[in-house]
Amino acid sequence: MFSLIRNEWVKIFKRSGTYVMIGILLFIVAVAGAFMKYQDVQGSVPPNEQWQKGLQMEIDSYQKELENSGDMLPEDVKESYEKIIAINEYRIENNISPNGDYEALSFISDMSSLIDFAGLFMIIIAGGIVASEFNWGTIKLLLIRPITRSKILLSKYITVLLFGFSLLFLLFIFSGILGLVLFGLGGSEPYLLYQDGVVKEQSMILHLINVYSLSSIQNIMLATMAFMISSAFRSSSLAIGLSIFLMFAGGQITHLIAMKYDWAKYSLFANTDLFQYFEGTPMLPGMTLTFSVIMLIVYFLIFQIIAFIIFKKRDIAG
Amino acid sequence: MKAVVKIENVTKIIKKRKIIDSLSFEVMEGEVFGFLGPNGAGKTTTIRMIVGLIGISEGDIKILGNSVQTNFEKAIQHVGAIVENPEMYKFMSGYQNLLHYAKMSEGITKEKIMETVEFVGLTERIHDKVKTYSLGMRQRLGLAQCLLHDPKVLILDEPTNGLDPAGIREIRDHVRKLARERGMAVIVSSHLLSEMEMMCDRVGIIQKGKLITIQSVHEQVEGGAKEYEIDVDHPTEAMFAVNRLIPQQQAEVKGNTLMLRAQKEDIPLLVKEWVHDGINIYRIQETTKTLEDRFLEVTTLQKEAE
CATH class of the missing domain: 3.40.50.300 (P-loop containing nucleotide triphosphate hydrolases)
Known part of the structure; x- marks a missing residue:
């Protein structure tokens, strides 16, 4: 099995496209780092001792907005206002300035939005890893080895996961090193977490671990879907295109459905975002963390079963 | 094997x-x-x-x-x-x-x-x-x-x-x-x-x-007999000679060519007989059936059968 995975790994890294993907990811981090460093980003809050006054003004204006047109505002906008108010109040009470030193951990935290980007590249690999063998015609020589088709497919899937994790690892390490070099290691500022109207402090490192692990779940689910389409339909463009489209639009579409129908909670995209249980509120009432985890496992198994059954039974002709 | x-x-x-x-x-x-x-x-x-x-x-x-x-x-x-x-x-x-x-x-x-x-x-x-x-x-x-x-x-x-x-x-x-x-x-x-x-x-x-x-592929035609093509000036008479000498084998006339199947040793005997009969011989050639002939034979037979 190990040599099969190594084979797949070699095939990924013998292609220049892979290096382009990694290059893009690192380039964006570098550019973002340079911007943060050399262009002082002015917040809405004065950068001096007056910050408490600034925050209070922000609270007042949002509260006014809520009072005036609270009923007309959509639920999620209202919620985001309440979140800002709560966090600002917490800062004033506990004397935590929003103008704390910007340091390596904050940079990693800011760069964690690029996990989606890593997910995108993971989908590209997952969508191509089986379908390309068909396009190249190499599938014929691959399947006439003394190895069952299930083992070959499994080795490809494990390679996709390894590739995804490597990208995340690279993103974490690179933004960490760059953050250290550019901003240094400052005092550890806590991350403020808002849930059910309550603000909690969380250490930055714990927050980063949360972000990386929860985002990986979404990446894995979408990559598994791309992998399934790739092995079932032998088309990498369909696999990649559809998965990326759903990656960006799936959540929105589910939101729209959720406004009218309750069954939206059974859709994959209502459940991929597990942050909803740690910060903010679930998309639909009645959804719990357990529910989402079960749904994700069910979807995962469905994708895998489809991929394996079709790949095993397929006649390799033409 | x-x-x-x-x-x-x-x-x-x-x-x-x-x-x-x-x-x-x-x-x-x-x-x-x-x-x-x-x-x-x-x-x-x-x-x-x-x-x-x-x-x-x-x-x-x-x-x-x-x-x-x-x-x-x-x-x-x-x-x-x-x-x-x-x-x-x-x-x-x-x-x-x-x-x-x-x-x-x-x-x-x-x-x-x-x-x-x-x-x-x-x-x-x-x-x-x-x-x-x-x-x-x-x-x-x-x-x-x-x-x-x-x-x-x-x-x-x-x-x-x-x-x-x-x-x-x-x-x-x-x-x-x-x-x-x-x-x-x-x-x-x-x-x-x-x-x-x-x-x-x-x-x-x-x-x-x-x-x-x-x-x-290199199938010997049964009994060591081979196919021959022989050009002569009087094919019909030549065929009578064949029938006299080796009656068990069949001969066929196509234009001036006599096609027959015979053992190798029969050929000199036939030649002597023809010379004796005053028949002029222009060409004697052994023909082996190529795979192509056999392939076409088999596939056309198959088509006719349908």
């Missing part, structure tokens, strides 16, 4: 159509078996079933006693194959391609890889990317790929497709050598008759998914 590959009553049905209809044959150790048929007869389908690329609807295929359906890993480990064009990873070098396949079988050393590369004559270019290879070189790499694990069965689907005469000859020499020296059972498919005639020991002719006949 023992049968290495056994095809037992194999049928393939795709979308309710019988592509292959209860096919049975065996291939022996050290033998080159040609699989001959017009395009679309089912050659490639059969080969794909032997190597497990497509499923078998009915019947079974056994390689050294192992079924490719129930014991795939055991059965296929003795098989090296090229199915249609040998498609390789173009972005890797020839050597990296071989290394890739070597890792998928057990116990193939780097020395073994280089030895195989040398056997197919690719040593100089083996570290170049496959996309820079000519078709002939790709074919050689394909051959190297299926020889890495010293298979007992070699399967080559249309191995000479698109090759120039030198390339064709090379493949042919390799195939004969592997069967003779290493005792491999080789299955070669082709629609090129002359090609098969030079390469194979036995040829199975397939048409519309059915095996019509299996023939030895």
Whole structure:
């Protein structure tokens, strides 16, 4: 099995496209780092001792907005206002300035939005890893080895996961090193977490671990879907295109459905975002963390079963 | 000699159509078996079933006693194959391609890889990317790929497709050598008759998914009798002489040519008789039936029967 995975790994890294993907990811981090460093980003809050006054003004204006047109505002906008108010109040009470030193951990935290980007590249690999063998015609020589088709497919899937994790690892390490070099290691500022109207402090490192692990779940689910389409339909463009489209639009579409129908909670995209249980509120009432985890496992198994059954039974002709 | 590959009553049905209809044959150790048929007869389908690329609807295929359906890993480990064009990873070098396949079988050393590369004559270019290879070189790499694990069965689907005469000859020499020296059972498919005639020991002719006949290529016509064509000025009289001397054999007249089947020793007797009768002889020629004649004979017979 190990040599099969190594084979797949070699095939990924013998292609220049892979290096382009990694290059893009690192380039964006570098550019973002340079911007943060050399262009002082002015917040809405004065950068001096007056910050408490600034925050209070922000609270007042949002509260006014809520009072005036609270009923007309959509639920999620209202919620985001309440979140800002709560966090600002917490800062004033506990004397935590929003103008704390910007340091390596904050940079990693800011760069964690690029996990989606890593997910995108993971989908590209997952969508191509089986379908390309068909396009190249190499599938014929691959399947006439003394190895069952299930083992070959499994080795490809494990390679996709390894590739995804490597990208995340690279993103974490690179933004960490760059953050250290550019901003240094400052005092550890806590991350403020808002849930059910309550603000909690969380250490930055714990927050980063949360972000990386929860985002990986979404990446894995979408990559598994791309992998399934790739092995079932032998088309990498369909696999990649559809998965990326759903990656960006799936959540929105589910939101729209959720406004009218309750069954939206059974859709994959209502459940991929597990942050909803740690910060903010679930998309639909009645959804719990357990529910989402079960749904994700069910979807995962469905994708895998489809991929394996079709790949095993397929006649390799033409 | 023992049968290495056994095809037992194999049928393939795709979308309710019988592509292959209860096919049975065996291939022996050290033998080159040609699989001959017009395009679309089912050659490639059969080969794909032997190597497990497509499923078998009915019947079974056994390689050294192992079924490719129930014991795939055991059965296929003795098989090296090229199915249609040998498609390789173009972005890797020839050597990296071989290394890739070597890792998928057990116990193939780097020395073994280089030895195989040398056997197919690719040593100089083996570290170049496959996309820079000519078709002939790709074919050689394909051959190297299926020889890495010293298979007992070699399967080559249309191995000479698109090759120039030198390339064709090379493949042919390799195939004969592997069967003779290493005792491999080789299955070669082709629609090129002359090609098969030079390469194979036995040829199975397939048409519309059915095996019509299996023939030895260098078949001696029964009893050592051969066909002769003889040009004379009075063919009818010459035929009477034949009927007198060897009444058991039949002769036929076509224009000024007498066609007959006879033992070699009969010919001088006939000549003396004709000279005695005052018949002028212009040409005596032994004609061997080529595989092509036999192929056309068999396939047209088949058509007439329908």
